[in-house]
Amino acid sequence: MIRPVQITFLGTSAGVPTRTRNVTSQAVAFDHGGVWLLDCGEATQHQLMRAGIKPARIERILLTHLHGDHCYGIPGALATMAINGRSEPVSIIGPVGVKELIETVLRISDTALSFPLEITELDGPRSLPRLEGWQVSAHELPHRVRCFGYCLQEAERPGRFHPDRAQALGVAPGRQFGQLQRGEAIQLADGRTVRPEQVADPRRPGRKLVLLGDTCDGTGLAEAGSDCDLLVCETTYDAAREDKARQWGHSTTRMTGELARRLRARTLIITHFSSRYTDEEPDEPSVEALVAEAALACPGTTVLAARDLWSHSIPPRDA
Numbered sequence: 001m002i003r004p005v006q007i008t009f010l011g012t013s014a015g016v017p018t019r020t021r022n023v024t025s026q027a028v029a030f031d032h033g034g035v036w037l038l039d040c041g042e043a044t045q046h047q048l049m050r051a052g053i054k055p056a057r058i059e060r061i062l063l064t065h066l067h068g069d070h071c072y073g074i075p076g077a078l079a080t081m082a083i084n085g086r087s088e089p090v091s092i093i094g095p096v097g098v099k100e101l102i103e104t105v106l107r108i109s110d111t112a113l114s115f116p117l118e119i120t121e122l123d124g125p126r127s128l129p130r131l132e133g134w135q136v137s138a139h140e141l142p143h144r145v146r147c148f149g150y151c152l153q154e155a156e157r158p159g160r161f162h163p164d165r166a167q168a169l170g171v172a173p174g175r176q177f178g179q180l181q182r183g184e185a186i187q188l189a190d191g192r193t194v195r196p197e198q199v200a201d202p203r204r205p206g207r208k209l210v211l212l213g214d215t216c217d218g219t220g221l222a223e224a225g226s227d228c229d230l231l232v233c234e235t236t237y238d239a240a241r242e243d244k245a246r247q248w249g250h251s252t253t254r255m256t257g258e259l260a261r262r263l264r265a266r267t268l269i270i271t272h273f274s275s276r277y278t279d280e281e282p283d284e285p286s287v288e289a290l291v292a293e294a295a296l297a298c299p300g301t302t303v304l305a306a307r308d309l310w311s312h313s314i315p316p317r318d319a
């Protein structure tokens, strides 16, 4: 039984924290129990505590870019893991410069880690090693500094197995059941071949999550990210501030909605809101209004607004 993937928003504010929103980070919890962080702004470790996510579960930290509101939480989080005596490795993936940034802070602050730290620097788009059935690809996005978006693609799974059909064809329960369940053809003692498609439903497609960093144009992921279950995209500004958004390499509600439409995303979660959208300022759109603006550009996509410590589940496609 495959469980839903759960994404928890640890910080949803752009640039600076506010009273209700911390700077950017998201925790993606997988079926195997591991957690990957997408960005790690300052005080992400505090937010992990509030969300009840144990740092020991973190396997990977994917950084979109090295603006401080996306990465200043890393040294503190690593130091805490070391104080807690962690021994499992942590892998950090991010743009060129991330190695120097982290190693410099650890060296100058005389912080010794109790675990191996594996840092992978990205100098262009690339695929990363498959982990627990998930393939990750990094795609470059236009922003003011080098920035990446990540596409997480779950492997296909064999279709539902029907033991009655296998037995009717003369397959005895046991080893050959297992082979058929894994999608392998088998040969019976009388020489006949039984193929998995005779005894199982069609293969089940995996989920696809597209998690973007800061950008004014996510169309570089249009192909890799098409038909995604979930698109998480920064939406720093409302639609009336498109000039300002482009000037600073950010997106508006309308730009994000159009990207969701282009990707045919099933769900769009908007996040990374400018601190001007407090829901208390009468002259500024409410977050609800931002959702409505984005939704206007992507009919057919469910649009949701992230808030701190809120989780969203992505069930298996055949659930």
Ligand SMILES: [Zn+2]
Pocket: 065, 067, 143, 214
């Ligand atoms: Zn940025």
